[in-house]
Amino acid sequence: MINFLTFSENLPSNQEISKSQFFSPFIILIQAILSQNKLKLHKQLNKQMQLLRRVYQFGSTKHRFASDITSTNRQKMNLFQAINNALDIELGANPKALLFGEDVKFGGVFRCSQGLNEKYGTDRVFNTPLCEQGIGAFGIGLASVGYTAIAEIQFGDYIFPAFDQIVNEAAKFRYRSGNQFNCGSLTIRSTWGAVGHGALYHSQSPEAYFAHTPGLKVVVPRDPIQAKGLLLASIRDKNPVIFFEPKALYRNAEDEVPLDDYELELSKAEVVQQGKHITLIGYGTSIRVLKEASKLAEKDGVSCEIIDLQTIYPYDGQTLVDSVKKTGRCIITHEAPQTCGMGAELSAFIQEKCFLHLEAPIKRVAGYDTPFPLVHEPIYLPDKFKIYEAIKQSVNY
Known part of the structure; x- marks a missing residue:
């Protein structure tokens, strides 16, 4: 608790006081509140880490990429x-x-x-x-x-x-x-x-x-x-x-x-292609499709940065944020249905962290909200043309 008796004793008794004297007690009060809030936050973070360590065990691997x-x-x-x-x-x-x-x-x-x-x-x-x-x-x-x-x-x-x-x-x-x-x-x-x-x-x-x-x-x-x-x-x-x-x-x-025994780091996204105009995010088979779409965009003078998420969860948010802050635009793709897919989570996360850096709305190119089809599989799946169209819409927004 803040000791208000101590605070009141710091008030000057003269009627004539300088601005610094007048504000000094308030500064002390604010510092005390901030100090207590910092302590509370520190305790909360410690509790969160203790809780997290009951969910995951942390470690490191030999190679990042x-x-x-x-x-x-x-x-x-x-x-x-x-x-x-x-x-x-x-x-x-x-x-x-x-x-x-x-x-x-x-x-x-x-x-x-x-x-x-x-x-x-x-x-x-x-x-x-x-x-x-x-x-x-x-x-x-x-x-x-x-x-x-x-x-x-x-x-x-x-x-x-x-x-x-x-x-x-x-x-x-x-x-x-x-x-x-x-x-x-x-x-x-x-x-x-x-x-x-x-x-x-x-x-x-x-x-x-x-x-x-x-x-x-x-x-x-x-x-x-x-x-x-x-x-x-x-x-x-x-x-x-x-x-x-x-x-x-x-x-x-x-x-x-x-042929050697090697490991790659989990929960670390990889920038597989550097770019400056738009960030393309995917994983698995979609990385090939993103590369094909980026070649189409290159002909229009659009430089695409491609990120492979690799670990879907817990994902590497920092790499995504760093890229989108640089490019100002973002497209996320996956084969799964769009609604409540990984694209929705990543889009929300990036928007929260990069809102003031965005030049266009984040776009998702995903499977349709239907069961996976047989005859219509080529129509259902995200392909290079769908992603290329999304790139054009984002760049021209």
Whole structure:
């Protein structure tokens, strides 16, 4: 409490007083109030950090971006081969690592676990019943007693039977025990996004459902180098991670992937292309589309900065803010339906932080608010022409 008796004693008794004398007690009062408010704020921040540490365990990884890797020992791989290589490295280095899921033993429907059962045996790489809830629960149990559990949900569309286990059990395990116990060594891999013929049950992008859940991390890679480094970082992170793999890129994305064991930093967005007129934000397959749209815009003299979010949650807000403050314009794209998608969250965040720097409204280019179609998939998905049109509207606003 402010001591007003002490305050009143500081008042001068003369009738004739200078301005500095007159305002001095008020300055003392204001300083006391500010000091108390600062102390309260400090205590609140401490409490928030204590609370946050009951939700997440913080740590660091070796490399921030793929460009930081200097290794010359590389091999050409597509996305599924890079993921297979990451799983092979972890199983070889960590005797407590277990890989399991539907059809995982024979290599999985996308061949990501090909050859691993033969190499490490059925005790460590094995099939499970067709029960996503059971896969999730089994992974939580393994992780809680010290194993590194790498669970596979065959399609992201079928992750919903495991929703309760992931959201109410895995994500809250550390928090509800006051940070005494955790299942942080759980990683759930699942396919994600459009594939060209998947229709409504094999094409969904469910990342926004899980990005609303404190205690989880949600990651989507864009290429083979990134996929390997982010997957190894996810497996070794001390928090449960959902790792969504863009199935359209399994065989279409190729790169010279380092054969070494490396990790890429989670919760760090990457500026994959520098620009000065507009910021384009995406993740996964959308980064390719953004690059194609930026080439169209280049012909009009528009310089586009492209940011890959990489970790959907907790996302790197600072990189987004720094870019939008520079360019003054922003477009966000994703395959999932527009309403309540990640674009809505990012748009709100950027608007709150960059309002006075914006030259045009933030625009979203996303999937329609309908179930994912089959015949009309090309119309449903954001493409380079939709994004190019949004760029023109934003620049000409």
